[in-house]
Amino acid sequence: MRRAIDTLFGRLVVIVIGMLVLSHVAWFAIIRFERDNVQTRFAVEEAVFLVEAVRQHIANTPDQPLPPRVRVVPLASPDVPRQPDENMPPPLQRFVEDLKDRLPEGTDVRLSEPGGPPSVWVHGVKDTGWVVVPVQPLRPPRSRDRMLVWLALIFSTAVLAALFGAWQLQYPLRSLAQAVGRFGRGQPTPPVPERGPRELRQLTHGFNQMVREVSQTESDRAVMLAGVAHDLKTPLARLRLRAEMMDDEKMRDGVVRDVDSMAHIVDQFLVFAHDRPDGSEPVPVDEQCERIARAYRAVSPGAQPIRLKLEAGPAFALPAATLDRLLSNLLDNAHAYGAPPVVIETRREAKGWVLSVSDHGKGIAPDDLIKASRPFVRLDPARGGSGHSGLGLAIVERLARRVGGECEIGNRAEGGLQVAMTFPFDIATRPVEERRAGPQHEERVS
Known part of the structure; x- marks a missing residue:
């Protein structure tokens, strides 16, 4: 509170x-x-x-x-x-x-x-x-009421002036604290106006410079990653075509699986480096979860069973492309590392709409939870195969924050990993630019 x-x-x-x-x-x-x-x-x-x-x-x-x-x-x-x-x-x-x-x-x-x-x-x-x-009376009748009125008037004026000065002093620091919070959550952070005392202006200037350098580094890394991934798609397509023409069926199937794994990694790189707003139309999350679960069972008959607990209702909507990527990454992660059944749940809470995906596996060690959403980090060395790049949860967190949500990764008390994403109530009605900018747009308007 x-x-x-x-x-x-x-x-x-x-x-x-x-x-x-x-x-x-x-x-x-x-x-x-x-x-x-x-x-x-x-x-x-x-x-x-x-x-x-x-x-x-x-x-x-x-x-x-x-x-x-x-x-x-x-x-x-x-x-x-x-x-x-x-x-x-x-x-x-x-x-x-x-x-x-x-x-x-x-x-x-x-x-x-x-x-x-x-x-x-x-x-x-x-x-x-x-x-x-x-002799003059030592205690003549005095107008105490008038004196108290003047005292109250002077006191009220002094309080108002002091509060205005205090508000002027803390307002730049409040703006800086909000910017630090956005930057810590990985959301786009516009430059903070350099106002206030000299020390605060120096602090704000240093923060803006740090944000610019980190943003430039992130942009360079995303461009490099996207370029490498894009350049690899053509050789991989040729390699698959040549593998299909091989005579040895056993070797052909192995090469095709390796090519598919490499293609999946390349696709993950492209999704992670993607930094454009999601222009797709919002769709009801409950209905889309049902369709994705049916499609997932149809494509992977041997996959883990999926349970649905959808209680949000039609008012909870997310951009279609973002929702598909969120669920596909989480279901792939649960299928690869978790245990059945996998539960997709939606609900309404005081903070906003909640979409969560959980499994019944061993979960993640408490010491490794903080590293779970870091890109290119594999918590289990054995997870390096099967086309996994260590980007699944990082992509989920980035996609959730890109539309203004928050992502929390933790272990269930009954066992297994749970990824819970919380989105503001007005997420479905926001324009594309606002969904791209996230919660800081509201703070600037207010």
């Missing part, structure tokens, strides 16, 4: 959002803390200024009235508030302590009782009474 967190973009999203959340929470806490400190310092300075102003007013112009909310109260007045207790809120405690630090030593500072206008009572050593001055 694919999870979004497993992708580079998913992890970048988690990192970006996590860092933004941490930074915004930290800034929010710092702003609130600093705002409280600034407010406390401002209130202290304002109170000190008013107390000094009142003392100067009493000393210089005692006959002039004091401003509103500023007064001098006798020491024995019953309105004098009580001493601050330890249960006072921390901001008020900090305010009282800072105010005492700013006033002369020995000054008594008290706060008005709750419920009335906020004011501070100050009595110094030389004061004849309590100097009462107003």
